[in-house]
Amino acid sequence: xxxxxRSMATGESREVPAFVTxxxxxxxxxxxxxxxxxxLEGLRRWGLRGVPIGCRNGGCSVCRxxxxxxxxxxxxxxxxxxxxxxxxxxxxxLACCVKPLSALEIRVIGKMSKAFAATTATTNxx
Amino acid sequence: xxxxxVLRPGHxxxxxxxxEADVKLYRDxxxxxxxxxxxxxxxxxxxWDERDHHSVxxxxxxxxxxxxxxxxxxxxxxxxxxxxDLQAHGVATKRVPAGEMLNTGxxxxxxxxxxxxxxxxxxxxxxxNGLSYNNPAPWNAAAxxxxxxxxxxxxxxxxxxxxxxxxxxxxxxxxxxVEVLYAEDGKTVVAIWLSCSTKTHDLALIRLPEQGKxxxxxxxxxxxxxxxxxxDIMSMNxxxxxxxxxxxxxxxxxxxxxxxxxxNRFETxxxxxxxxxxMQPIVWSIDHLPEGLDYVQRKLHQxxxxxxx
Numbered sequence: 001x002x003x004x005x006r007s008m009a010t011g012e013s014r015e016v017p018a019f020v021t022x023x024x025x026x027x028x029x030x031x032x033x034x035x036x037x038x039x040l041e042g043l044r045r046w047g048l049r050g051v052p053i054g055c056r057n058g059g060c061s062v063c064r065x066x067x068x069x070x071x072x073x074x075x076x077x078x079x080x081x082x083x084x085x086x087x088x089x090x091x092x093x094l095a096c097c098v099k100p101l102s103a104l105e106i107r108v109i110g111k112m113s114k115a116f117a118a119t120t121a122t123t124n125x126x
Numbered sequence: 127x128x129x130x131x132v133l134r135p136g137h138x139x140x141x142x143x144x145x146e147a148d149v150k151l152y153r154d155x156x157x158x159x160x161x162x163x164x165x166x167x168x169x170x171x172x173x174w175d176e177r178d179h180h181s182v183x184x185x186x187x188x189x190x191x192x193x194x195x196x197x198x199x200x201x202x203x204x205x206x207x208x209x210x211d212l213q214a215h216g217v218a219t220k221r222v223p224a225g226e227m228l229n230t231g232x233x234x235x236x237x238x239x240x241x242x243x244x245x246x247x248x249x250x251x252x253x254x255n256g257l258s259y260n261n262p263a264p265w266n267a268a269a270x271x272x273x274x275x276x277x278x279x280x281x282x283x284x285x286x287x288x289x290x291x292x293x294x295x296x297x298x299x300x301x302x303x304v305e306v307l308y309a310e311d312g313k314t315v316v317a318i319w320l321s322c323s324t325k326t327h328d329l330a331l332i333r334l335p336e337q338g339k340x341x342x343x344x345x346x347x348x349x350x351x352x353x354x355x356x357x358d359i360m361s362m363n364x365x366x367x368x369x370x371x372x373x374x375x376x377x378x379x380x381x382x383x384x385x386x387x388x389x390n391r392f393e394t395x396x397x398x399x400x401x402x403x404x405m406q407p408i409v410w411s412i413d414h415l416p417e418g419l420d421y422v423q424r425k426l427h428q429x430x431x432x433x434x435x
Binding site (some may be wrong): 079 | 144
């Protein structure tokens with residue numbers, strides 16, 4: 001399964017290290033993440049706040065990221081409510097559903113603020 | 127019979143992204159009993175102390191979320207009456223024939239203005255809780271398997287058109303408000319806890335920018351100690367926990383919010399108080415939502431208002 005995922009992602013078999021460096025471009029933070037668990041879980045271990053943590057299981061989309069550079073593999077389904085074919089083709093994914101295969105550079109797209117902003121807007125009559 | 131009309135939430139049909147992974151979660155971790163599968167591939171489960179055939183239906187899909195919530199009514203006459211009353215109010219209804227859902231009679235289905243499918247039904251096969259109707263024991267081994275809630279308790283649904291939804295639920299279906307959360311203006315309902323029984327809520331609604339969202343489906347446990355035990359079992363099984371164990375200020379319930387393997391939030395819940403329709407609703411203002419949500423930490427967990435399926 002792992003090997004299949006890797007070859008799906010890369011088109012070739014390459015050695016995957018146990019840990020890789022992940023850089024959050026929005027904040028410049030970096031950390032070393034395991035390659036055998038989700039990217040979100042790796043970030044969580046280091047307490048990085050840049051990527052919002054929601055359901056961690058592909059359903060809610062708050063951990064949406066743009067992978068700007070590096071190789072990764074999807075290891076669980078993402079709810080298509082929030083992730084389209086275009087998103088997948090453009091490397092816009094949920095951090096809870098992918099594992100890093102090489103050093104990654106990512107940008108945060110997911111937002112934790114949308115619903116509360118709406119509630120506040122209601123309050124303000126805006 | 128004093129409790130008439132709509133009796134209780136009877137089933138929730140939940141969309142999951144990997145059916146067998148979530149069957150394992152709901153059956154082996156939450157501890158529901160698998161009671162059947164149908165020709166559509168749906169998996170039916172029930173809590174140990176429920177007597178009707180099922181309360182949870184899982185359906186494989188590519189989007190997480192809630193397909194529908196079913197409420198049991200006291201009789202076929204009530205089912206017919208609610209159908210007519212809904213139509214008279216301008217709500218389109220549809221009959222889903224008996225048997226479409228296993229061991230379940232005719233269902234009257236309609237869409238809440240918030241975008242959720244709600245259905246009413248009067249008949250579902252009594253399969254019992256494994257204990258005798260004559261001189262029963264108080265519980266059996268199923269009551270200790272997994273988290274082992276005794277029943278499906280309620281759900282919290284989110285959407286834009288909350289006001290029109292409240293009107294249908296209260297004026298036509300007989301729900302009454304138990305607690306209400308208002309925005310700064312003191313008039314705009316942000317969230318409401320509605321009962322059709324003496325529970326603090328059978329259905330709760332929250333105002334959201336998106337229609338048809340599921341916040342959580344809740345399962346009842348008999349004590350705070352059982353809620354803490356549920357937390358232990360979640361951690362043992364690598365379940366994503368969202369909030370808790372703690373106590374809600376709103377409804378006073380002891381709680382853990384967690385996510386199934388597809389990101390649908392579920393709650394293990396205990397406590398609260400007995401409510402009656404003549405009681406004045408309890409009112410919360412938005413600035414007190416932190417303790418309304420988490421009375422112990424008095425903390426507004428951002429995920430409460432942002433994470434839905």
